[in-house]
Amino acid sequence: MAETDDIIEPHIEEETEHREASHESSSFLECVTPPEREGHSITQSSHRLLAYSDALISIIATVMILPVAHTKIEDTEGLRQSVQLLLTTKIAVYLMTFLIVSVAWAAHIRLFQVIVQIDDCLALLNLAVMMLITFLPYTFSLMATFPEKVLGMLLFCGCVMVIGFFQALIVVYAFSHPFLLNEQIQISKNQTFYKHHILKVIMRVPIMCLLASIFSFIFFQLSYALLALIIFLPYFSSAFKWCRSKALGQVEETDNSMFFYTYLPNEPLSKERVEAFSDGVYAIVATLLILDICEDNVPDAATVERKYNGSLFAALQSYGPEYLAYFGSFATVGLLWFVHHSLFLHVTKTTRFMGLLNTLSLAFVGGLPLAYELTHEFPRHSRNELEAIQISCVIIFFAGIFQLAIWVVALFKEEETLHPYVRYGGREHVFMLVKLSLYPCVALGTFFLTCILSKFSAPIFHLMEITVPFAFLVLRLLVRVGLALLRLVFCPERPDLRTVAEEEHKPSRVPFSALVT
């Protein structure tokens, strides 16, 4: 079977490349010269609509961290107990909201992979969907705060059902104006079949919500199980399929006609939209702290006069930890963005499973405002401060480790998903590995250091934040020297260092073009 795979693979790869190339060129035409390409001036490229939707959804996904971050923790009680209390409700609400909104976003991607052109009516329908999606976190937090009341559940399910209704409306409208559709569907003869299939997939979630809301009157627990099923169904079913295919040794039925609207984990997500969504999350997380600072930390003129004898400098000095926390938070989020950016620069196809890992990484990034809110809130050298720093390290660690996981998963199918430079043996492979593992390693190291040197915890943490950016700058140098040393030690018969260095400096267009042709 492995042999067959090897024989088939180059062909598949070619096909994929061809499809992607054609898709890219068409998306280029769409995004750059929208009105010049289409004769029908009332249709428009969906590019900007999708960018705006991505921005809205990414902000909404990270919103629920605010109630967590702004929870006041009394100094008297231990942080660990308070965090346990928080964990039970608010943090769980935050993580679940993030996942729910991500599921809605994934559905939005799938929908607009079928509908590639929009007109005014579709734009307005999409805005209605957006309005309801932005309301989802609120209904969910109501449901979580009052788990025993029926109303919260009903509101949430009602919201999901109305979203489903509007999505169905979008599909029906688009299929009645076929020039809005994907070319592949536009030229196919069984459009009605596609329409019914897509409608069936879209209506699955609202119908389960309808069932859940009916059951909420009869048997409460069942409706929660149904809701949990909705969110994880795609991943469960695909994991199940994968296990079965491995166990029975079956070749998966790759039904090409059903390429759209399946839940296969190999199905490509739009890389552009994954990037836009991630950018939105990183941007709002980086600025959440400055939002607070701008609102709360401008001292009152009267207070300055009374408390600090009119010295503004003294008044601002008392906010010192806030500033430090802000710069630390911004640097960390910025660098995590930088790692993400470097990774996705070399990713050529994003599978659904990579999308899930990306969402998990982003969910932890969204937890960073909580971490920094905690680190600057407690008095120096208290037990709470230590634990706050450890929580920060854990959050940073998981945010980094899931980024690394994206890369590891991508390496399993490197021919499809990665650029040659970062595949095994590629010239950037080691450097990318080091880049991706820098934050998890630093976070882990800081965590253990704070356990040992409990007295110096805060200085260590701030040192970590400040040194990491410089670490990125010297990293490339270190990796190159390390590789050169390894080569020198293990393969002394290879071309000597000077030629390697020269090769590095050459524009190296030739080997790459040779690789393409």
Added chain:
Amino acid sequence: MAETDDIIEPHIEEETEHREASHESSSFLECVTPPEREGHSITQSSHRLLAYSDALISIIATVMILPVAHTKIEDTEGLRQSVQLLLTTKIAVYLMTFLIVSVAWAAHIRLFQVIVQIDDCLALLNLAVMMLITFLPYTFSLMATFPEKVLGMLLFCGCVMVIGFFQALIVVYAFSHPFLLNEQIQISKNQTFYKHHILKVIMRVPIMCLLASIFSFIFFQLSYALLALIIFLPYFSSAFKWCRSKALGQVEETDNSMFFYTYLPNEPLSKERVEAFSDGVYAIVATLLILDICEDNVPDAATVERKYNGSLFAALQSYGPEYLAYFGSFATVGLLWFVHHSLFLHVTKTTRFMGLLNTLSLAFVGGLPLAYELTHEFPRHSRNELEAIQISCVIIFFAGIFQLAIWVVALFKEEETLHPYVRYGGREHVFMLVKLSLYPCVALGTFFLTCILSKFSAPIFHLMEITVPFAFLVLRLLVRVGLALLRLVFCPERPDLRTVAEEEHKPSRVPFSALVT
């Protein structure tokens, strides 16, 4: 002179088109296949870095509305007086911050029109600049709250100077790695000249800030005048030049070698980045209210038990006005985005002056959270509620009128800036005019209605919010019917309605391609 212009114009237009086409295709290569194009794998397309910067800057620009919107106004005092009090400091701070951040953003655009490729080092330097830009609003609000203290001014000027230093570093670094630069500069022989010119322009602002901070110790008022000069200098100088050229009848010296880094109002801004920045502002404004709702309006379990006898429904009913305000706000912001989107779909080039008008429109859009915070805060049928609604109408009116102004300005040079469809006599011209003037007209109408029917003010306002989306849907129909009627009345010898209708339904590819060739 008019004749000369006419003769020259087609040539200029062609040139512009050619330049834009080449720029578009290169940006396509950059954004879609970044690693495949360049041999040097360490350089990267700047596309995503710029998108992330746009997201950060747009969030920061709208941040300062939060302290305004969250100011508690006592019910006892009249709203008009409180608003006047607010106006003197916080609203002025908000508007000024928006302008300052926009100036920083415009400088960022100009810089990355010269530097089109990035590498790791530039990405990190840019993140440092971003961190400082996001800190600007805070220092400015300190300066505005304590105008008589030197520290605020010093902090602000210090921040600007450090930003200037990092920008200079970016320029020096990029010119020492010429493959990062714009192709036009890359092939030119006097790179050093360009470098010095750009450095000179960049250092102008920090040096003025240095002067301002020195003067702040000696003569306070002068330093404020200097700061005001910094922000408005580009517009003053270009307005002055324009007036002089009109007065003296001179032809403007179009120094082609100095195409980069001038402050000419005709200089094109990157349309893509204007759109991304606008999207960010609209997205954050649309979600600012839900941020508040998610944080504040989830009732406490204990409160519900005590105050509402355990009825969650009753507890949520008391939040009714908040929900209404949220949906109203989202619908208004969404539709203003929709109008903006429709307009920029047909804009082919964005001049600096159109950019300024766009910024002003966005500044008023950013004021919408304040408006909605006000409308739901006061008891029904109070004088304050009426005034809050009037303030909302004024804000919406100005947001809409500046959008209309963008179009009017674009029409003055329609050959360069607009798509043929929306120029005078184009098939979409009237429709675009109606679309753009809908919100100003409705806001104005609602304003006068609230003056007359002071008792029904709140219902009228909500009616307006709900009917406007539907108005957009029937608008096209109305415009078409109106045009047909006009034709029937004034030009009965024209082809009759049926053929017009048929033409509308044809794909109409033929006339368009004829127009292009």
